[in-house]
Amino acid sequence: MASITLPVGGGTQSGAAEAPKLRVSDFLRWSVDHKIIGVQYMAVALFFFIVGGTLAMLIRWELLTPNLDVVQTGTQYNTLFSVHGLVMIFLWIIPMMAGFGNYLVPLQLGAKDMAFPWLNAFAFWLIPPAGILLIGSMLVGAPESGWTQYPPLSTLYSGDGQTLAALSIHLLGISSILGAINFIVTIKNMRPAGMGWWQLPLFCWATLATAIIVVMATPFLAGGLTLLILDKIAGTSFFDAGNGGDPQLWQNVFWFYSHPAVYIMILPGMGMLSEVLATHARKPVFGYKMVAISSMAIALVGFTVWAHHMFTSLTPELRVPFMITSMIIAVPTGIKIFSWLGTIWGGKIRFTSAMLFGLGFLSMFVVGGIGGVMLAAIPFDIHVHDTYFVVSHLHFVLYGGSVFTIYAGIYHWFPKITGRMLDERLGKWHFALTYVGFFFSFFPMNFAGMLGMPRRVAYYLPEFQSVNTVISISAFVLGISTFVMLYNIWISMRHGKKAGANPWRALTLEWATTSPPPSTNFIDDPVPFHDPYGYGDKDSQAYLDDIDKRFGVGEDVPVPRPAVQPAASGD
Amino acid sequence: MASTTPSKPSSGGLQTTTIIAVVVVGILLIVGGIILGQATPLLFPQQASAEAAQVDNLFHIMLVIGGAIFLLVQGLLVFSMWRFRARKGETGDGEPIHGNTTLEIVWTAIPAVIVFVLTILSWQVFNSLQAPKPGEASVVVAGARFNWAFTYNVPLSILGYEVDETLLPPDVKDDLADDGTVSITSATLYSYVNQPVALAMDARDVIHAFWVPAFRVKQDLIPGRTTTVRFTPTVADTYPSGIQCAELCGANHGIMRADIVVAENEAEYNKLLTPILESRLFPPADPVVRGRAILESNVYPCYTCHVLSDLSSANWVGNVGPALDGVADRAATSRANATSQTAAEYLYTSIHEPGAYLVPGYGNLMPQLGVPECDVWAMVAYLATQSTSGSAPFEVVQPDVCIPQVSGPPGSEPPPAGEATAEAAAETEVVPAEATAEATAEGS
Amino acid sequence: MSQKTLEQGLSRHELQDLRNKRTGLAIFQISWIMTFVCLIIVNFWMRSSQPAWPPAGVEVDVFVPTLMTIALIASSFFMRRGVKALKANAIEQFTSAWRIGLGFGVVFAVVMAYEFITAPGSGQYRDVYRLMVGFHHVHALAIGYYLIRVYQNGRAGHYSPTNFWPVEGGASLWDFVTVAWVLFYVVLYLI
Incomplete structure (x- = not known):
């Protein structure tokens, strides 16, 4: 057993490390610690999730009836969904993913921090002012041109709020470029000895692919904005056809960023999913290399598909390519789905809340994926373009995908971040409400869209009232489900069971330290296990037992330890 | 033993069983997909065009394939969740299977083949949707916030009776002289069964999208360019709100709708267009009546942004622009003062050049609608009557060219002889020389 | 100055830091150059929809911009020379090369500002011209200001062969300004 590499190099620090105490005040001020920044990202993102969700609830309340009743004018309704979209994309999913990235990437690499801690903090602190700007834009001449901000509606027919919204998105774009540079440099330069590219955890792979998309695509958003x-x-008229401009220029520039942005939102989630499925199914990720390569393939092909958002406006000859x-992009996505199914096949699945959401993702994302292929077929897309079919599709991939x-x-990582477990019973309620509420909110939209209900309308034909009632009521259930999770976080932060270093017995490096980790992350340079997903490997139990021994086991042991401890391996 | 060792497709001993299982599951999936595919007609609105049949067909194929994939993934998921759940007290890990090259090639290749086939099929359907059809009828579509207008070029022959062309209004004469047809505009799209139609579409302000769910066609209208959409209706029917704007265009985007009427045959179609043509050929003599008729017909989008109680039966309930109740009083007093124009001039400018004078508190949102001169003056005459007192507070003098010579089609009440003659005489005096020459040439 | 000699003076941590900064700056440059590429695409898009580009009657003066482009390239060249001198511990040569580089840079900035103000033509042509020149100028001025600060610090003796990153990084940013401008120069004046 001497050949086993132990997480804490050489055992020079044999004393059990003390997990630091977290104080709320640490998170309210400037800090260059990637863990604090990660939590700051997540907290701000969750706040804006509530804001965007409230807007969504207002939208669904309005849509209970075919005519305006909740809001006074169509413009107000347009503002609701425009800001809902912008908030959910730029202030919820992208920062949330950045939060996970910030928290986890250095830990998974066994590094002390990101490559540029100061830049990291700066990128985060761009977000709160941008968020205030975006919310404030609702008060000064509503932005009412959707999150896509198509001119000339946005340029000639919308108020000053539109300008503020555009400025806000500009800031958020810069923030995400700075964050992405940090991720690329950290992952490229700061891997520990013994972690080659093919030992890189899949979350890092996905974050790398995402960061590459961000640095290559977001500048186009900056240019367009x-x-x-x-x-x-400034009185220019780049998008004003009346003065020699062209509104379609915006569509091309915008979608050249915004289609890859879809992958910015989903790829990190896919990375997390690989971690969650492998850990809770106690099995290696099936086809690790293909999963990693398909992330890169999606990132690459993602740059060539933007104009499918313009199948009803693009010159017909240009649509076919x-x-x-x-x-084609369906193929790497399919590889991922089947690889994940291969991962749980033959495992020892533990139905923790994290795993339930992981499995829920597989079940829902495939619906979004199939819808996506249907939308790629031009003749069918022409019919359902800009209808509730598309609304359904995008929520299946962004809610059923990213949010799940x-x-x-x-x-999965709350125990690492806070040192306490989330309540599993509440977690399961959260999952059940979310799954049911989500499915019945968004699946019926397919029918509404195909039967003739366009998106972004405050008024609809009376024949769609029944389906909209079902959607709205389910959406309220979905809204309530969010508060179950927030309540869970709130009480578990103080009263949750002690997690210990590695409650899930996971092999990636973030678990080979205390929960929460000390400010330098590790007491010494940690040595990664030779395979980040080596579950079932004969040496892995010894590696995990060593972590337990050094850092202690929590009060609650969701993944039971093997009854027979391998005879004192290290000492 | 069997319950703890997961079966692996490549295990040598299980070869035959695996093959049988794969075949059985495959057949089940195909059957499942076909059953799901049966739902296709329920998912679409009425199938009322040649294009709709093609699109529905394509969707049917995609639904069968997509349904099978859906069942496969959900089936594998549920099966794995049940079969590979960790039993109570189990502490070990799953088998360390890292991958299976054959399997990975299969699940790369099969989706690749599927999307290849779908691409080819879609391409074929798309080409046939785009291809110009022989004998296409052409209709010009204008989209403006938040209304559709359809302009048809029709020959006088559809009337079924002779018309004295020399007595037609001068703009109609010009129109006829161009190509032998008169252009007429309606807020309704008319067509007839099996007649291929090509719409040439322009957006007057922002991007709109022309969508007919029953026809499964959609095309954006983009300012600065003319776009085309083609369809061939196959079912004679009236489609209330059959057209729906599908690209966000502002506050009332949701109610930017229009009706479609598909006639049985060309004769019925001509019958539908006849009253519109007649109202153009024989406009009412009284400009107030004429102006009201124009505004009531909803061929201009005024009603979607302005409210006017006198026309509330014609949907004049818009809330984007200034309300027009009592507009004559305001034009006569405050607005005329602010713009140093006469009240009539002010109203004229506000329609003709909407950005010139803005009512305080309102943005420059009204587009140039390209309303013909005489229609503007008729609207001004009508709006001048919209005062709280009930009578026009100022006079609107119609330009001479805008005074019609005849006031109704044959068979209707003829105008008082004297008046008509007087008007005709007045006209002769002001018509420029070349117009007279043209009329003479046409007569000869 | 070869990489090896440099490494002698740096700790393991400092080396890692330097490596990170180099990679980070390179990625930033690759990323941000895409914004300039975006504007070039805007330029091509605009000209494809115009009957003539430049519009009839607009005389585009190529001579002055060409001189200015050469001045900017020369400026970049001297900045690089300065970095090399600094790494060889020739502080005097570093500041003098940097001074010449800054001089060329200032000439470029002043003349291009004049070109911006007196942009030829009207409508879309002038708007796109001003957009590109102006966008570039904002970057040139911001980075130029940073270079001046570096120069002042350099004269005050803040840099040494082991503390050269602000200088190297500044020169890299200025190279970025030059590359972006050469792209714009080709698009605006040559094709």
Whole structure:
């Protein structure tokens, strides 16, 4: 057994490390510690999730009836969904994923911090002012052109709020570029000895793929928004057809960023999912290399599909190439889905809340995926373009996809972040309400869309009232489910059971230290296990037992330890 | 033993059983997909065009394949959850299977083949949707917040009776002289069964999208360019709100709808267009009546942004622009003072050049609608009557070219002879030389 | 100055730090150059929808911008020379090279500001021209200001062969300004 590499190098620090105490005040001020920044990201993102969710509830309340009744004017309704979309994308999913990335990447690499701690903090602190700007934009001449901000509606027909919203998104774009540079440098330069590219945890792979998309695509958003803001405040007319401009220029520039942005939102979630499924099914990720490569393939092909958002506006001859690429991107996505199914096949599945959300993701994401392939087929897309079919599809991939993985990630890593377990019983309620509420909110939208209900309407034909009632009531259930999780976080932070260092007996490096980790993350340079997903490997139990021994086991042991301890391996 | 060792597709001993299992599951999936595919007609609205049949067909194929994949994934998921759950007291890990190259190639190749086939099928359907059809009828569509207008070029022959062309309004004469047809505009899209239609579409302000769910066609209208959409209706029917704007265009985007009427045949179609043509050929003599008729017909989007109680029966309930109740009083007093124009001029400018003078508190949102001169003056005449006192506080003098010579089609009440003659005489005096020459040429 | 000699003076931590900064700056440059590429695409998009580009009657003066482009390249060249001198511990040469580089840079900035103000043509042509020149100028001025600060610090003796990152990084940023401008120069004046 002497060949086993132990997590804490050489055992020079044999004394059990003391987990630091977290204080709320640490999170309210400037800090360059990636763990604090990660939590700051997550807290701000959760706050904006509530804001965006409230807007969604207002939208669904309004849509209970075919005519305006909750809000006074169509413009107000347009503002609701425009800000809902912008908040959910730029202030909830992207920062939340960045939060997980910040917290986990250095830990998974066994590093002390990110490559540029100061830059990291700066990128985070751009978010609160941008968020205030975006929410404030609702008060000064509502932004009412959707999250896509198509000119000339956004430039010539919307108020000053539109300019503020564009500025806010500009700031958020810069924040995410700075964050991405940090991720790439950290992952490329700061891997520990013994961790080659093929020992890199899949969450790091996914974060790397995401960061590459961000640095290559977000500058286009910056360029496009610069033009949009100039059109609004400097009297230029880049998008004004009346003065020699072209509104379609915006569509191309915007979607060249915003389609890859979809992968910015889903890839980190897919990375988290690989961690969660492997850990809770106690089995290696099936086809690790293909899962890693498919992240990169999605990132790459993702740059070539943007114009499928313009199948009803693009010159007809140009549409077909984008159909081909959009179809192709289904292949790496399919590889991932089947690899995850292969991962749980033959495992010892433990139905923790994290795992339930992971499995829920598989079940829901495949619906979004199938819808996505249907939308890639131009003739069908022409019919359902800009209808509730698309609303359904995008929520299946962003809610059933990204948000389910975020939930899975929260249940999985909350013990590491706080040192306490989330309540599993509440977690299961949360899952059940979310799953049911989500499915019945968004699946019926497919029917509404195909039967003729366009998206972004405050008024609809009376024949769609029954389906909208079902959707709205389910959406309220979905809204309530969020508070179950928030309540769970609230009480578990103080009263949750002690987690210990490695409650799930996971092999990646973030578990080879105390929960929460000390400010330098590790007492000494940790040595990664030779396979981040080596579950079932004969040496893995010894490695995990060593972690238990050094850092202690929590009060509650969700993953039972083997009855027979391997005879004192290290000492 | 069997319950703890997961079966692996590649295990040598299980070869035959595996093959049988795969075949059985495959058949079940195909059957399941086909059963799900049966739902296709329920998911779509009425199938009322040649295009709709093609699109529905394509969707049917995708639903069968997608349904099978859906069942496969959910089936594997539920099966694994049950079969590979950790039993009470179990502490070990699953088998360390890291992958299976054959399996990975299979699940890369099969989706690749599926999307390849779907791409080819979609391509074919798309080409046939886009292809120009022989004998296409052409209709010009204008989209403006928040209304659709359809312009048809029709020959006088659809009337079924002779018309004295020399007595037609001058703009109609010009129109006829161009190509032998008169353009007429309606807020309703008319067509007839099996007649291929190509719509040439322009957006007057922002991007709109022309969508007919029953026809399964959609195309954006983009300012600065003319876009085309083609369809061939196959079911004679009236489609109330059959057209729906599908691209967010502002406050009342949701009610930017229009009706479609598909006639049985060309004769019925012509019958539908006849009253619209007649109202253009024989406009009412009284400009107030004419102006009201124009605004009531909803061919201009005024009603979607302005409210006017006199026209509330014609949906004049918009809330985006200034309310028009009592507009004549305001034009005569405060607005005329602020713009140093006469009240009539002010109203005219506000329609013709909407950005010139803005009512305080309102943005420059009204587009240039390209309303013909005489229609603007008729609207001004009508709006001048919208005062609290009930009578026009100021006079609107119609330009001479806008005074019609005849006031109704044959068979209707003829205008008083004297008045008509007087007007005709007045007209002769002001018509420029070349117009007279043209009329003479046409007559000869 | 070769990499090896440099390493002698640096600790393991400092080396890692330097490596990170180099990679980070390179990625930032690759990323941010995409914004300039975006504007180039805007330029091509605009000209594809115009009957003539530049519009009839607009004379584009190529001579001055060409001189200015050469001045900017020269400026970049001297900045690089300065970095090399600093790493060889020739502080005097470093500041003098940096001074010449800054001089060329200032000439570029002043003349291009004049070109911006007196942009030829009207409508879309002028808007796109000003957009590109102006966008570049904002970057040139911001980075130029940083270079001046570096120069002042350099004269005050803040840098040494083991503390050269602000200088190397500044020169890299200035290279970025040069590369971006050469791209714009080709698009604005040559094609």
